[in-house]
Amino acid sequence: MNSANSPLGKPLDRVDGPLKVTGKACYAAEAEVPGLLYGAVVSSSIARGRIKGIDAAAAEALPGVRLVLTHQNRPPVASYDEPYEDDDAADGSPFRPLYNDRVLYSGQPLALVVAETQALARHAASLVRIEYEVEAHQTDLQAAREQAHDAPAELPEPRGDFDSACAAAAKRVDCEYGTPVEHHNPMEPHASIVQYQPGGELLIHDKTQGVQNCQRYLEQVFDMQGKIRVLSPFVGGAFGSGLRPQYQLPLAVMAALKLKASVRVELTRQQMFTFGYRPRTFQQLKLAADGEGRLRAIEHKAIGQTSRFEDFTEHEVEWSGMLYACDNVRLGYRLAPLDVYTPLDMRAPGATIGVYALECAMDELAHEVGIDPLELRLRNYTDINGNEGKRYSSKELRACYQQGAERFGWSRRPAQPRSLRDGHQLVGMGMATGVWEAMQMPASARACLDADGRLLVTSATADIGTGTYTAMTQIAADAMGLSMAEVEFRLGDSSLPQAPLEGGSATVSSVGSAVQRACAGLRQKLLDAVQQSPASPFTGANLETVEFVDGQLRLKSGEHAVPLRDIVQVSGALEAEASVKPDEKRDAWATGTHSAVFVEVRVDEDLGTIKVSRVVSAIAAGRIVNPKTAGNQIVGGVVWGIGQALHEETLIDHRLGRYMNHNLAEYHIPVNADIPEIDVIFVEEHDEIVNDLGSKGVGEIGIVGVAAAVANAIYNATGKRVRDLPITLDKVL
Amino acid sequence: MTPFSYQRPERIDQAIALHGPQSRYIAGGTNLLDLMKENVLQPGQLIDINGLPLREIERTAEGGLRIGALVSNADLAWHPQIEQRYPLLSKAILAGASPQLRNMASTGGNLLQRTRCYYFYDTATPCNKREPGSGCSARDGRNRIHAILGASEHCAAVHPSDMCVALAALDARVHVEGTHGKRRLELVDFHRLPGDQPQQDNVLIEGELITAIELPVEGFASHCAYLKVRDRASYAFALVSVAAALEMDGDIIRRGRIALGGVAHKPWRLEEAEELLNGKRAEPECFAAAADRLLQGAQPLADNAFKIDLARRAIVRALTEAAGGTVR
Known part of the structure; x- marks a missing residue:
């Protein structure tokens, strides 16, 4: 509808904000359940081998300990791979907790101690002794590069002739970039409460990005069709860590089934380092250009780590074939299996590391050609996605460059590295381009106007802090001409209409479209209802000749209006449900979100300490439903990008095959003191192809390119290229 | 965490009398509780000393200050006498931890912080400090944050405190009390090098309780x-830290002190290095000479060689800043 009073596009506060700041929002581990028992996970201390024996006698002897669950006494579970394959499963054979005596990685859950208090469970878990038959392990990607195989990814075929174009080019760069393992570490640890119902059904409170994904997984693994309902109304951050059912969930179910009791399993912070993560990668970038910087050839080859049981793939190198105009492109992606857990999608999976490498290489090329890095991007600008040979449905990246550069003052960047100084500090400026997909997935929603005129809209999606509650409320309020206060949106319940995983920046596009469509159905029902009366002034009207504004249904001619409340008082509650798939018109187009990131750093010339002092991020993501929550997403992405550039790395001791800095004191993320003002610009971008809303989603785009912009700024400040993240002070000294 | 008994005595002698081989005193608990949750420490008894009368900051007879062991790090850092007379101590405390931790952590407890060596905290790995005789995982493992000075084949851990680095530079003393009576120790002698007994961080004997820290008159204010x-701007332990204190006569250094943190099992001081400052003009060459002497004999491990150069640069920078006058 989008009238003047429409909340769509307004920077509204989060509708769930008061619940969160007053502590009333109930997270997975907080549900109050009578007779609850508590589980504590016993994790493996070796990276590969076999369990020879588990001595749980000391734990079992403690009063209040109810169960020590192992592979030997767990309830029956499915024995084929398919039941374990969730919506975000990688190719291969999914990990099965407590399945057999195999130890596949350090930190693997090997037992669950269930007791009457959390403290007792954890103490008892510390008394469980596991005897191993240790086997040699390999956790080092560098050492295993030769064992890599082609990733099962659908890469674009090579186009043109890379080798001859590269050989003939006037300017070339050929660099390798390394990125470390990172763990998601949302503030809320993963937790599940399995509430055992009198009839044996399970009501489950879980931390997840997809309640229906978890429901299906459990129904299949435990052969419990129709007996499981999963709730996840609030999620304290996830960033991808909740895309797959994590192991605490099946463990809690096993214990509940075994004991016929309600059980909670909450992971410790240390155990948050014992499942998915961003993989370590090495990426080789070869760029070739003519003397003016026009790209003649691009090769991007990546090697990533994966587990021995699944091939984790992400879109890592594709960006190099789509971001700039280039006729000769060759992409490669290989995986090396290690004795580790399978990596997992993390904030802009693939792009965060792939675009980092591409955009650093572009900076190196600009230096090689001798032109401004922004000018290099403009000379290679394209409105066509070269991988697909399709024009973008919209691409206002040029506006991002222009507005971002102006706000940042890019023209003041010193062309010569190490030439701007302020006391002991070397000052540098860098920029990078960001890109992400604009996906849409099938989704459903139901809209119900009750007899009091209040609208309830539901869908089994999630709000992982992204603002789903607020954005969906805005979309529904707009569609029905109601105020925000008259609309409630519910999510995080597997019994609600189907929704995809909340991931990939696709929730507004997917679920938002379903909400819009459900509301359209409801508008028709309301119109039908007023037309029931023979003398209705709306006789002969249709949805084109009426409008829904200010809580009323009225003729556009202005002659008649009736409050929606009056209609449902007569008709009773009205309801409409809609399922929406991506429109076929999308097929002819490429779709994506874009950004331009500008960063200033200050590097202490003696001590190597690096401070990011300014950031401007200009974003083109279609229509922004809520600039405030969308701005939050971008700021959060930029903060993480700074962390990716300067701080984050899960350190592994390859002799032990074990992560060593598995706590938030030693695993560094940026603190407030590391973060400057972050200036976010949403450029105007009109798109009639992506979906009816014209909205592309902003969850991922904020982080993409940031690490490259920081690295490029550090080069500009110091004259030193550091090609292995994170850029800690010892690397720039 | 393993079960433990809990007592809260109100007198120092009661606390000491309660102490046995399985006991730990607890004040702020900012480190001890973490270690207990990780099963690195499993005390059978906690003696909560928060009821003891150790919260005063008083003038000593000779004109220094005596700081009760239970004064919180935050109260100490912001105490007017400390800010005015011993700004070095105030700055060091505020460089450490976070406001929440400083509100809880006690002065005595700060001295007793355990190392942040990754292996010490992970009971699945060998560590001589945690489990004597099991081996040192850090020596050939991830050792970017480890010691370059005074380490042994048995342990390469560093002491994590910032406050203690300033106390070392200030010639502070530690008052302790135990079953054998009271002792007064120089802070520089309080912590020890790992040698073949890395499980011993300091020279306290069983049951001894830190009651106070004493600051001499001279505060190099x-x-x-x-x-x-x-590695980040706040809430990270030092890769290298420097407490620099100078007594100046015009641009001539009358007396200088340098203490290093993040490089050894204890705050690192060396009189021979400080003597190279005395009577000299405050300039980079003189500072560099002192730094070189202080770092003489530094032995890097695989990942931490950068610390030697970094420490040298940090010493020169800190002395330069100190010579220019304390930044208030």
Whole structure:
């Protein structure tokens, strides 16, 4: 509808904000359940081998300990791979907790101690002794590069002739970039409460990005069709860590089934380092250009780590074939299996590391050609996605460059590295381009106007802090001409209409479209209802000749209006449900979100300490439903990008095959003191192809390119290229 | 965490009498509780000393200050006498931890912080400090944050405190009390090098309780600096930290002190290095000479060689800042 009073596009506060700041929002581990028992996970201390024996006698002897669950006494579970394959499963054979005596990685859950208090469970878990038959392990990607195989990814075929174009080019760069393992570490640890119902059904409170994904997984693994309902109304951050059912969930179910009791399993912070993560990668970038910087050839080859049981793939190198105009492109992606857990999608999976490498290489090329890095991007600008040979449905990246550069003052960047100084500090400026997909997935929603005129809209999606509650409320309020206060949106319940995983920046596009469509159905029902009366002034009207504004249904001619409340008082509650798939018109187009990131750093010339002092991020993501929550997403992405550039790395001791800095004191993320003002610009971008809303989603785009912009700024400040993240002070000294 | 008994005595002698081989005193608990949750420490008894009368900051007869062991790090850092007379101590404390931790952590407990060596905290790995005789995983493992000075084949851990680095530079003393009576120790002698007994962080004997820290009259208030170099701007332990304190006569150094953190099992001081400052003009060459002497014999491990050069640069920077006058 989008009238003047429409909340769509307004920077509204989060509708769930008061619940969160007053502590009333109930997270997975907080549900109050009578007779609850508590589980504590016993994790493996070796990276590969076999369990020879588990001595749980000391734990079992403690009063209040109810169960020590192992592979030997767990309830029956499915024995084929398919039941374990969730919506975000990688190719291969999914990990099965407590399945057999195999130890596949350090930190693997090997037992669950269930007791009457959390403290007792954890103490008892510390008394469980596991005897191993240790086997040699390999956790080092560098050492295993030769064992890599082609990733099962659908890469674009090579186009043109890379080798001859590269050989003939006037300017070339050929660099390798390394990125470390990172763990998601949302503030809320993963937790599940399995509430055992009198009839044996399970009501489950879980931390997840997809309640229906978890429901299906459990129904299949435990052969419990129709007996499981999963709730996840609030999620304290996830960033991808909740895309797959994590192991605490099946463990809690096993214990509940075994004991016929309600059980909670909450992971410790240390155990948050014992499942998915961003993989370590090495990426080789070869760029070739003519003397003016026009790209003649691009090769991007990546090697990533994966587990021995699944091939984790992400879109890592594709960006190099789509971001700039280039006729000769060759992409490669290989995986090396290690004795580790399978990596997992993390904030802009693939792009965060792939675009980092591409955009650093572009900076190196600009230096090689001798032109401004922004000018290099403009000379290679394209409105066509070269991988697909399709024009973008919209691409206002040029506006991002222009507005971002102006706000940042890019023209003041010193062309010569190490030439701007302020006391002991070397000052540098860098920029990078960001890109992400604009996906849409099938989704459903139901809209119900009750007899009091209040609208309830539901869908089994999630709000992982992204603002789903607020954005969906805005979309529904707009569609029905109601105020925000008259609309409630519910999510995080597997019994609600189907929704995809909340991931990939696709929730507004997917679920938002379903909400819009459900509301359209409801508008028709309301119109039908007023037309029931023979003398209705709306006789002969249709949805084109009426409008829904200010809580009323009225003729556009202005002659008649009736409050929606009056209609449902007569008709009773009205309801409409809609399922929406991506429109076929999308097929002819490429779709994506874009950004331009500008960063200033200050590097202490003696001590190597690096401070990011300014950031401007200009974003083109279609229509922004809520600039405030969308701005939050971008700021959060930029903060993480700074962390990716300067701080984050899960350190592994390859002799032990074990992560060593598995706590938030030693695993560094940026603190407030590391973060400057972050200036976010949403450029105007009109798109009639992506979906009816014209909205592309902003969850991922904020982080993409940031690490490259920081690295490029550090080069500009110091004259030193550091090609292995994170850029800690010892690397720039 | 393993079960433990809990007592809260109100007198020092009661606390000491309660102490046995399985006991730990607890004050702020900012480190001890973490270690207990990780099963690194499994005390059978906690003696909560928060009821003891150790919260005063008083003038000593000779004109220094006596700081009760239970004064919180935050109260100490912001105490007017400390800010005015011992700004070096105030700056060092505020460079450490976070406001929440400083509100809880006690002065005595700060001295007793355990190392942040990754292996010490992970009971699945060998560590001589945690489990004597099991081996040192850090020596050939991830050792970017480890010691370059005074380490042994048995342990390469560093002491994590910032406060203690300033106390070392200030010639502070530690008052302790145990079943054998009271002792007064120089802070520089309080912590020990790992040698073949890395499980011993310090020279306290069983049951001894820190009751106070004593600061001498001289606080180097007009020319001091605390420089902490770390991997992020706050809430990170020092890769290298420097407490620099100078007594100046015009641009001539009458007396200088340098203490290093993040490089050894204890705050690192060396009189021979400080003597190279005395009577000299405050300039980079003189500072560099002192730094070189202080770092003489430094032995890097695989990942931490950068610390030697970094420490040298940090010392020169800190002394330069101190010579320019304390930044208030």
